[in-house]
Each structure stands twice: as structure tokens, then as C-alpha cells.
Amino acid sequence: MWVPRFIVEELEQDNIFDGLDPSTPPQPDCQVCDGAMTPKSYIGVRGIKYEYNK
Numbered sequence: 001m002w003v004p005r006f007i008v009e010e011l012e013q014d015n016i017f018d019g020l021d022p023s024t025p026p027q028p029d030c031q032v033c034d035g036a037m038t039p040k041s042y043i044g045v046r047g048i049k050y051e052y053n054k
Contacts, residue, residue, distance in 0.1 A: 025050040
């Protein structure tokens with residue numbers, strides 16, 4: 001499922017504000033399965049690259 005970049009950036013800013021570890025990727029809630037979505041590949045606002053490796 002695709003999530004607009006500005007939403008992911010807002011979630012990352014919330015993580016920063018909440019004091020979460022910088023390695024925690026922004027995770028929007030899935031409206032289909034009620035789970036958390038993890039970006040496959042995303043370079044955050046702090047320059048950290050998040051990669052989902054399953």
C-alpha cells in the first residue's frame with residue numbers, strides 16, 4: 001500500500017518529538033489490516049535510511 005511522503009514525514013517528526021530511538025522507522029497504521037506499515041525504503045528527514053529487510 002502506498003502512503004504519501006508528507007504523511008510519513010509527519011510520522012517521523014512525531015517520533016522525534018516523542019523521543020523515540022532514531023532507528024525507529026515511521027510506521028503508519030494500516031486501515032485494511034489494523035497493523036503497522038513499515039517503509040520498504042525511505043530516507044528520513046534526518047538523513048537516516050530505513051530499509052525493510054524481511
